[in-house]
Amino acid sequence: EVQLVESGGGLVKPGGSLRLSCVASGFSFSTYSMNWVRQTPGKGLEWVSSISFSSNYIYYADSVKGRFTISRDNAKNSLFLQMDSLRVEDTALYYCASDGTGDFDYWGQGTLVTVSS
Amino acid sequence: DIQMTQSPSFLSASVGDRVTVTCRASQSISTYLNWYQQKPGKAPKLLIYAASSLQSGVPSRFSGSGSGTDFSLTIGSLQPEDFATYYCQQSYTIPRTFGGGTKVEIK
Numbered sequence: 774e775v776q777l778v779e780s781g782g783g784l785v786k787p788g789g790s791l792r793l794s795c796v797a798s799g800f801s802f803s804t805y806s807m808n809w810v811r812q813t814p815g816k817g818l819e820w821v822s823s824i825s826f827s828s829n830y831i832y833y834a835d836s837v838k839g840r841f842t843i844s845r846d847n848a849k850n851s852l853f854l855q856m857d858s859l860r861v862e863d864t865a866l867y868y869c870a871s872d873g874t875g876d877f878d879y880w881g882q883g884t885l886v887t888v889s890s
Numbered sequence: 891d892i893q894m895t896q897s898p899s900f901l902s903a904s905v906g907d908r909v910t911v912t913c914r915a916s917q918s919i920s921t922y923l924n925w926y927q928q929k930p931g932k933a934p935k936l937l938i939y940a941a942s943s944l945q946s947g948v949p950s951r952f953s954g955s956g957s958g959t960d961f962s963l964t965i966g967s968l969q970p971e972d973f974a975t976y977y978c979q980q981s982y983t984i985p986r987t988f989g990g991g992t993k994v995e996i997k
Contacts, residue, residue: 786973798932808986817977817988817990817991818934818977818979818985818991819986820985821937822990823984823986832984832985834985840900868933868934873936873939874939874940874941874981875922875924875982876924876935876936876979876981877924877926877934877938877979877984878936878939878945879936880933880934880935881931881933882932883933
């Protein structure tokens with residue numbers, strides 16, 4: 774059974790940092806591209822970042838470019854999102870999701886990030 | 891960025907009804923269109939990929955069609971467990987973008 778388990782969310786002040794993690798099991802993690810997708814009541818679902826299986830290709834949404842860094846450790850079946858210079862508008866539920874062929878075929882349960890003073 | 895527009899935003903229907911949700915892309919995306927179902931407090935679940943391919947384990951009452959800019963998701967006979975919010979998403983280009991969602995409610 775495919776499982777994706779996120780962690781690392783929490784309450785942080787504007788300008789602060791958080792590091793999200795996602796541990797994968799039940800599939801060959803090292804052969805899949807991975808993504809972070811966030812969801813807010815106001816803006817709905819928003820793709821944040823993608824990383825190829827070998828980390829050779831990395832993409833970011835314009836809204837987070839220069840502030841967020843995606844990475845992975847295939848030996849530990851883990852995906853990460855380093856979030857710096859956080860803004861109030863980054864408040865959201867953050868999901869990690871595996872990449873089928875551009876679709877998001879499996880999702881974790883999400884980790885909540887709240888940016889507030 | 892490619893904008894995805896879903897209609898309607900809300901849909902009220904009864905068990906057994908045939909339901910159709912539409913999604914329009916701001917430019918042609920061939921068949922690079924995916925559909926998700928989300929229930930309250932849960933992550934989205936992939937239903938349909940590449941416009942019309944049913945994800946493994948998804949009931950056959952769900953179907954997708956369309957190409958270019960206009961797409962639809964149809965539920966052949968609405969079941970109680972189908973009351974949820976449905977999202978389309980384009981995988982034609984980066985950034986991947988989602989529609990605003992269609993909430994299917996019980997009439």
